[in-house]
Amino acid sequence: MxxxxxxxxxxxxxxxxxxxxxxxxxxxxxxxxxxxxxxxCPQTIxxxxxxxxxxxxxxxxxxxxxxxxxxxxxxxxxxKRIAKYSIFMAIxxxxxxxxxxxxxxxxxxxxxxxTSPFENxxxxxxxxxFTGVFFWVFAYFREQACIAVCPYGRLQGVLMNKDSMxxxxxxxxxxxxxxxxxxxxxxxxxxxxxCKLCVHVCPTGIDIRNxxxxxxxxxxxxxxxxxxxxxxxxxxxxxxxxxxxxxxxEGTKKIFTTRVLGYTLVLSVLVIxxxxxxxxxxxxxxxxxxxxxxxxxxTANGDIQNLINISFINKSFEPIxxxxxxxxxxxxxxxxxxxxxxxLNANSTFEAVFFIIMGTEDLNGPxxxxxxxxxxxxxxxxxxxxxFLGPFKFN
Ligand code: SF4
Ligand code: SF4
Numbered sequence: 216m217x218x219x220x221x222x223x224x225x226x227x228x229x230x231x232x233x234x235x236x237x238x239x240x241x242x243x244x245x246x247x248x249x250x251x252x253x254x255x256c257p258q259t260i261x262x263x264x265x266x267x268x269x270x271x272x273x274x275x276x277x278x279x280x281x282x283x284x285x286x287x288x289x290x291x292x293x294x295k296r297i298a299k300y301s302i303f304m305a306i307x308x309x310x311x312x313x314x315x316x317x318x319x320x321x322x323x324x325x326x327x328x329x330t331s332p333f334e335n336x337x338x339x340x341x342x343x344x345f346t347g348v349f350f351w352v353f354a355y356f357r358e359q360a361c362i363a364v365c366p367y368g369r370l371q372g373v374l375m376n377k378d379s380m381x382x383x384x385x386x387x388x389x390x391x392x393x394x395x396x397x398x399x400x401x402x403x404x405x406x407x408x409x410c411k412l413c414v415h416v417c418p419t420g421i422d423i424r425n426x427x428x429x430x431x432x433x434x435x436x437x438x439x440x441x442x443x444x445x446x447x448x449x450x451x452x453x454x455x456x457x458x459x460x461x462x463x464x465e466g467t468k469k470i471f472t473t474r475v476l477g478y479t480l481v482l483s484v485l486v487i488x489x490x491x492x493x494x495x496x497x498x499x500x501x502x503x504x505x506x507x508x509x510x511x512x513x514t515a516n517g518d519i520q521n522l523i524n525i526s527f528i529n530k531s532f533e534p535i536x537x538x539x540x541x542x543x544x545x546x547x548x549x550x551x552x553x554x555x556x557x558x559l560n561a562n563s564t565f566e567a568v569f570f571i572i573m574g575t576e577d578l579n580g581p582x583x584x585x586x587x588x589x590x591x592x593x594x595x596x597x598x599x600x601x602x603f604l605g606p607f608k609f610n
Contacts, residue, residue, distance in 0.1 A: 220530050220562055224500055228492055235485040240367070242478040244374040246470055248381035252368065253433035258352070258360055261310070263418065263434060266303060266353045273299045277415055303354050304346075311345035358419040362430045371429055377460040378472045382433050384413075384424045384455050385463050392424070395448065406450045413437035413455060423455055499535065500528035501589045503599040506568060511604045514572065519605045521571045522552075525587065529559035535591055541571065542586040542598065548572040549587065571603060578605040 221228070243251070253259055273295050274280045286292055315338070316324045323338065332339035352360055361368050375381065389407035407424065414422045416437060419430040423437050435457075442452040462468055506522040514520050529535050537557040541547040551557070552568040559565045577583070583603040588595055 220498075220532065222500070222528060222530050224528065225496065225530075228489070228496065231485065231489050231492065235482070235489055238478060238482045238485055241374055242475065242482055244371070245376065245379055245478060246475055248375055248379045248427075249368075249371060249431065249433040250380075252361060252365075253435060256361075256432075258365075259432055259434065262353060262357060265306060267418075269302055270299060273302075300354065304350055307346050307350035307353065310349045311342050314345050314349075315342050358430070358432070361432050362419060368429065368432075375427070376474070378469060378474075380457050380459050380462075380470070381427050382423060382431060382435055382438060382455060383427060383458045383460065383463055385453070385458070386424070387463060389424065389454050406445065406454050408444065408448060410444055412440045412444060416440045427460070497597045498529070498531040499537065499589060499591060499596045500526075500530065501539075501587070501597045501599045502526045503587050503601040505601065505604070511606070513606075518572050518574050519578065519603070521573075521603050523569050523571050523587075523601060525567055525569060525599065527557060527559055527565045527567070527589070529561065529563055529565070532561045534558070534560050537596075538590040539569070540588050540590065542588050544573060544577050544585060546574050546577060547585070573603055573605075575605070578603065581605055581607050 240251075270280070274283050283292060283295065312324055312328070315327070318341075319338065324342075327335055327338040327342060384407075389405045391403070391405055392407035392409045393404045394410075395404060395408050411422075413424070414420075414437075416439075417423070418434060418436065419432060421428050421430045423431065438455045438457070441455045445452045445454055459469075503523050503525045506524050509522045512520045525539070527537060535558075537559065539549055539557070541549050548571070550570045550572070552570065557565065557567060571585075573583070573585075581604060583605065584600060585603050586598050586600045589597040589599070
């Protein structure tokens with residue numbers, strides 16, 4: 216990830232990063248509502264900035280699209296449909312290949328593209344499957360993905376409260392709604408002229424004047440169109456705007472509520488913990504375990520000897536040579552069994568067995584904890600702790 220190799224031993228970082236991300240999403244949603252959905256989600260971005268633009272270019276605006284849909288099949292409708300869906304399919308193929316590159320790498324995608332499907336059925340069928348899914352989603356399923364499938368969308372009801380910012384209709388200003396003519400001053404009516412343009416432009420087909428709804432993806436299309444209406448009838452813009460329910464009711468702007476401060480505190484602790492773990496993460500791992508079935512042996516001169524297995528991991532792209540030393544026991548010796556040297560290739564593991572020899576004067580019972588320090592180029596890079604076994608009585 217970002218040029219840094221991570222190993223399964225780093226899984227705790229993944230867990231912590233996931234929790235941090237979730238808390239960040241919760242905090243972000245509590246404050247800003249569904250801003251992600253309208254402005255960062257790939258589904259909305261592709262739909263609104265690519266597919267819908269093409270649709271408007273070929274089929275015309277919403278009114279013309281409805282007319283075309285209702286019209287009988289003829290040369291014009293047929294040509295437009297072929298043109299639109301051909302372009303949709305071409306873009307879906309492009310997205311599917313890009314998506315596959317995330318899964319199998321760009322080399323894998325080039326291999327699929329440049330070889331016969333008979334030579335790589337799984338890759339070919341995977342690409343065809345994703346092309347079909349993307350085409351179906353963007354040509355037919357569309358906002359149903361946000362309304363019925365997306366788990367984040369379903370969570371909105373839990374995460375948001377009356378202080379969350381969202382695209383909101385100012386019912387204090389807009390109601391009672393009703394049609395007026397230009398320049399008319401009618402104190403009985405609110406600013407909403409009930410033109411329903413906000414409903415017509417809504418990609419999820421809701422009426423934001425009914426209040427915040429699960430289906431709203433915060434795309435702000437209704438805000439823009441309502442502002443245009445307000446300008447035409449000489450009223451201030453912002454009848455539909457980014458505000459919380461309490462902003463509208465109380466006329467105040469309060470973002471930092473107790474709940475937000477609580478989430479911010481939790482997020483700060485998580486970010487600090489994650490940063491500390493990431494910066495202190497060693498690229499060299501070492502774990503010492505006693506060789507199974509071995510207790511201790513006495514050497515000819517009366518010292519005690521243990522057999523220890525050490526697993527090393529090199530989590531870097533460079534080959535390395537390591538050294539090991541026993542900490543705090545200057546008279547203890549550590550001797551590698553077999554060929555000398557601890558050499559690890561790039562991104563690899565290495566296991567070696569060592570004799571640890573200690574004098575009885577260093578032992579304080581049948582189990583003496585001790586630490587093995589791992590050095591690279593004379594610099595301490597990691598350490599591992601285990602127990603040294605000895606007899607109950609030293610005689
Ligand atoms: S666009 Fe504005 S004025 Fe028209 S119906 Fe919607 S809220 Fe009312
Ligand atoms: S209600 Fe407005 S902001 Fe929400 S999805 Fe519809 S158009 Fe977009």
